[in-house]
Amino acid sequence: MTFRFDNSWIAALPGTYLAAAPDPAPAPRLLAFNRRLAEGLGLDAAALETEAAELLSGARLPAGAEPIAQAYAGHQFGGFSPQLGDGRAHLLGEVVDGTGRRWDIQLKGSGRTPFSRGGDGKAAVGPMLREYVMGEAMAALGIPTTRALAVVATGAPVLREVELPGAVLTRVAASHIRVGTFQFFAARGDQAQVRKLADYTIARHYPDCAGAENPYVALFDQVIARQARLIAQWMGVGFIHGVMNTDNMALSGETIDYGPCAFMEGYAAGTVFSSIDHGGRYAYANQPLILGWNLARLAESLLGLFDADQDRAVDMANGLLEGIAGRYRAEWVAVMRAKLGLAGAEEGDGDLADGLLAVMEGQGADWTLVFRRLAGAVGGDATGIAPLFDDPTGLRDWLPRWQARLAPDAASRIRAANPAVIPRNHKVEEALAAATGGDMAPFDALVAAVSEPFVEREAYMLPAPQGFGRYVTFCGT
Structure with a gap:
């Protein structure tokens, strides 16, 4: 072989x-x-x-x-x-x-x-x-x-x-090119190596940047675009990375290093799973903020390539950094439009999505099930989704605003955009415990289920049972 x-x-x-x-x-x-x-x-x-x-x-x-x-x-x-x-x-x-x-x-x-x-x-x-x-x-x-x-x-x-x-x-x-890869050489003042690394990154991942007026500014711009889209996708499925250190941000735009990560079940903006994230730095709602923070560290490493004049280089970097929040927001709203089954694009769509999150906060509402069951509420029947809320009053107030924006085929769009199956925390732990003990069957079944996330398999759709407790993950080292 x-x-x-x-x-x-x-x-x-x-x-x-x-x-x-x-x-x-x-x-x-x-x-x-x-x-x-x-x-x-x-x-x-x-x-x-x-x-x-x-x-x-x-x-x-x-x-x-x-x-x-x-x-x-x-x-x-x-x-x-x-x-x-x-x-x-x-x-x-x-x-x-x-x-x-x-x-x-x-x-x-x-x-x-x-x-x-x-x-x-x-x-x-x-x-x-x-x-x-x-x-x-x-x-x-x-x-x-x-x-x-x-x-x-x-x-x-x-x-x-x-x-x-x-x-x-x-x-x-x-x-495996990371923000931290650039930081290693920039911290040592090795501009020649930073340049070689940037040229290699452009050739491997962003070949269109090679012909740009300033290839290195173009590279940074394209990294921002990929990372903004990636984090918006994480947020859309309730994924929490857990260790968004700069050495865990890949310039390819891929998710890398699955340590103390997990998918959120009951929605809470401040959800943290990592045993070492005591201050909530990498909590669910903070991930877009860390996106900008990490990219600022990359900008610092690339400054010498942007322009020989440091002031001009800083201005170039700041111009792009200041746009990250807006670019992320646009990506997130696009994700949420798909998840909500909306028709076209309107100015207030982000506010509509924010409204649902406000209604879900503090209600124990399961992230995955709420969005999946919206398909059943398209025609006004909330009996499938309301039981997911401790108090569905806010949900019932929100639903008419949402229904006014729906696409004609909203139910099928919602089912296509919202998974039925995610790696539920209790099923992951069950599979890993069994595998550690020598039984791979639960793991194999879990992999089969998550590999077809839009196929409904009831055993893999249910939230953690009563008594599972607060979920804590570890980095494994």
Whole structure:
């Protein structure tokens, strides 16, 4: 089995990585394999599946692999760390699919690297399977995302609060270029490397920018556009990333690093799932604000490329940064128009969407079910949606305003724009607990369900049962 590697990062960007070999798994065993993704990459899926336990665990390197750990910095919860880097990940190389798109093939949880900062470089079965299921859910929802090609149990334990079975995930990404990648070199005053990195990013992700009057300003503008659209899509499905650090914002516009993430159930703007986000920095409603904050850090790193005159460079950056809120709002309103089944576009559509959120706040109203059940309220019958609210009075007042804006085929539009199935927190925990204990059946069933999110499967549509309690997630390191 061959990946037909074509490793452009190594060739184009020396000095941005360190060679690092993954640890060989002592007793690798394949837990999950993404056949559809393998086929999309142009790989021989059947052949790869037979060898995946060894090739995707570090036990044996695929032919042509040149494993490296990439360097990056990052603001983590607002504090700057000048050196982070791949502390438990090894980029094996890149493959080009049948359409000409380039993809990184990276092992995660594959052992120490020069950037491990005292960590063990390992990962446990649960967090790696979480990343697999979350990536598949997001992909099925049409939201740009990294995905998992496989998860392999290593046969070695990982010590966290308790001893857990270890695993390696194979992550497929359009690239691993992060805001923090630029920060790493900008913080060192290495403008030559920042320029090379920007040129590489343009060539790989934004080739149209190469012909712009100022390619680097054009690059920043296009990154803003992709990120504004991405975060609006997150907000539309109630997704909370949990660690929107600058090292977790990819310039490709993909969702990356599924650590303490989760999908919101009962709507509350301040919802936080991460065990380490004590101040709510990355709460649901704060994600658009962090979008702007992170992009400001990218602008700082690119200033020297915008213009040789610092004052002019700052003016260029500020001009684009000041427009982020409006660009995000436009993307969010577009998402909400689709979710609400509205006809055309009118000035007050954003206010209409805000009105529904105001009605939902504090009511325990399930985000996914409310929007899905709006399809049944198109004709004025609120019996399906009203029970989702502790007090439906506000909902009943809002419904006539909404019904006045509906498209003729609103019910079908609503069902097409609003999933029936998301990775419900209790179903995720149930699947991960079973898998950690050796039973993969609940995980496989969950992946099948979230991979067809608009197909109604009642067992995967219900909110967490009474007694599930407040949901808390962890980063897995």
